[in-house]
Amino acid sequence: MKKNIAIIMGGYSSEYGISLMSGDVVFQNLNKEKFNAYKIHILEEKWVLVDENNEEHLVNKNDFSVNLGSHKLTFDCVFNAIHGTPGEDGIMQAYFHLIGIPQTSCDYYQAALTFNKRDLLSVLKPYGIKSATSYYLNKGDKIVAEDIIKKVGLPCFVKANKAGSSFGITKVYQIEEMPEAIKTAFLEDDEILVESFLDGTEVSVGVIQHQGKTKVLPITEIVSENDFFDYSAKYKGEAQEITPARISKVQEQNVVRVAKLAYDTLKMKGYSRSEFIFVGDEPYMLEMNTTPGLTNESILPQQAAAAGISLSELFESAIWQALEEKK
Incomplete structure (x- = not known):
C-alpha cells in the first residue's frame, strides 16, 4: 500500500520562498508508485494542504489530519522542507514527536542546537572542531x-x-x-x-543517512562572484559551485573527518550540510544546516548527483529511514 507523505514547506522566516521551491522539488520527484505526496504550507496565519487545483484545505493541528470532503486524510510520514523557523529550529520536530508522526529531519534538540550558530560552535569546540574568533x-x-x-x-x-x-x-x-x-x-x-575573516577556500559538505548508513557526499567548493557567499550568490547564479572541490587529498580527508565527527557527535539523522573555510589544511566550521535547500540550484542535490544518487532516491531514502526509526 502506498504511503501518504506530507511535504511541509513555507515557514515563518525570510527563507519562506526558498522553502516553497524546495518542497515543490520534493513533490515533483517522489516516486508516485510508492507514495501519495501532498503539499502542506505551514504559514503563521494558517496550515493548509494545497491540492492540484490550488485549493486550500485546513490542517487540523490536533493530529495533523486534513478533511477532504467526507474523507479524513492522515499521514504516514512528514518530509520536512522548511528552512528556518519552525522547521529547522526544532519546533515542528517536537510537535511531530508529540503526536507520533515520523519526519525526515533530525530530532528537535539537534535542530534547535544547530539552528543557533553560537551554541553549535560552542558545543563542538571541545571535540577539536575549529571555528573563527x-x-x-x-x-x-x-x-x-x-x-x-x-x-x-x-x-x-x-x-x-x-x-x-x-x-x-x-x-x-x-x-x-x-x-x-x-x-x-x-x-x-x-x-x-x-x-x-578567514582567508581560504570555502567548501560545503553534505552528510546524509543513505540506505541505513552515514554517508559523506562529494565536497563542493564555493567560489562567489560577490564579496562572499551571499543570497545572490546562492540563489541567483552569482557563484561557481564546483563538485568535487579542487582541494588537496589532505584537505579532503580532514574536512570529511570533521563533518562526520560533527554529525556523529550530535547524534544527527536525516540530511546535514556544513560549511567550512580552510586555514591551510585545517577546516574551520561556519555553520551546519539540517534542512538544506533542495531546489535544483541547491548544493546538496548537486552533491547527491555527483555521488550517483538521484533526487528520487535521495528523498525516498530519507522517508524509509524515518519510517524504519518509527518501528
Missing part, C-alpha cells in the same frame, strides 16, 4: 565597536545568529560600517555574532 551581541546590549574590532579584527562578518540563506549577513571592512551591519543583523534575529 567571534564576539556575541544580544539586542539591548551596549555596543562598543572598538571592543568588537579589537577581538575579531577587520574585515569581519556580522551575522544573525539564527537565520539562513545569508539573510542578515554583512562583511565589514571599516569600523564606521559596524553600526549599520549590526542593525541589519538584528532585523533577522535578536542575537548576533561577529566573526573574524
Whole structure:
C-alpha cells in the first residue's frame, strides 16, 4: 500500500520562498508508485494542504489530519522542507514527536542546537572542531565597536545568529560600517555574532543517512562572484559551485573527518550540510544546516548527483529511514 507523505514547506522566516521551491522539488520527484505526496504550507496565519487545483484545505493541528470532503486524510510520514523557523529550529520536530508522526529531519534538540550558530560552535569546540574568533551581541546590549574590532579584527562578518540563506549577513571592512551591519543583523534575529575573516577556500559538505548508513557526499567548493557567499550568490547564479572541490587529498580527508565527527557527535539523522573555510589544511566550521535547500540550484542535490544518487532516491531514502526509526 502506498504511503501518504506530507511535504511541509513555507515557514515563518525570510527563507519562506526558498522553502516553497524546495518542497515543490520534493513533490515533483517522489516516486508516485510508492507514495501519495501532498503539499502542506505551514504559514503563521494558517496550515493548509494545497491540492492540484490550488485549493486550500485546513490542517487540523490536533493530529495533523486534513478533511477532504467526507474523507479524513492522515499521514504516514512528514518530509520536512522548511528552512528556518519552525522547521529547522526544532519546533515542528517536537510537535511531530508529540503526536507520533515520523519526519525526515533530525530530532528537535539537534535542530534547535544547530539552528543557533553560537551554541553549535560552542558545543563542538571541545571535540577539536575549529571555528573563527567571534564576539556575541544580544539586542539591548551596549555596543562598543572598538571592543568588537579589537577581538575579531577587520574585515569581519556580522551575522544573525539564527537565520539562513545569508539573510542578515554583512562583511565589514571599516569600523564606521559596524553600526549599520549590526542593525541589519538584528532585523533577522535578536542575537548576533561577529566573526573574524578567514582567508581560504570555502567548501560545503553534505552528510546524509543513505540506505541505513552515514554517508559523506562529494565536497563542493564555493567560489562567489560577490564579496562572499551571499543570497545572490546562492540563489541567483552569482557563484561557481564546483563538485568535487579542487582541494588537496589532505584537505579532503580532514574536512570529511570533521563533518562526520560533527554529525556523529550530535547524534544527527536525516540530511546535514556544513560549511567550512580552510586555514591551510585545517577546516574551520561556519555553520551546519539540517534542512538544506533542495531546489535544483541547491548544493546538496548537486552533491547527491555527483555521488550517483538521484533526487528520487535521495528523498525516498530519507522517508524509509524515518519510517524504519518509527518501528
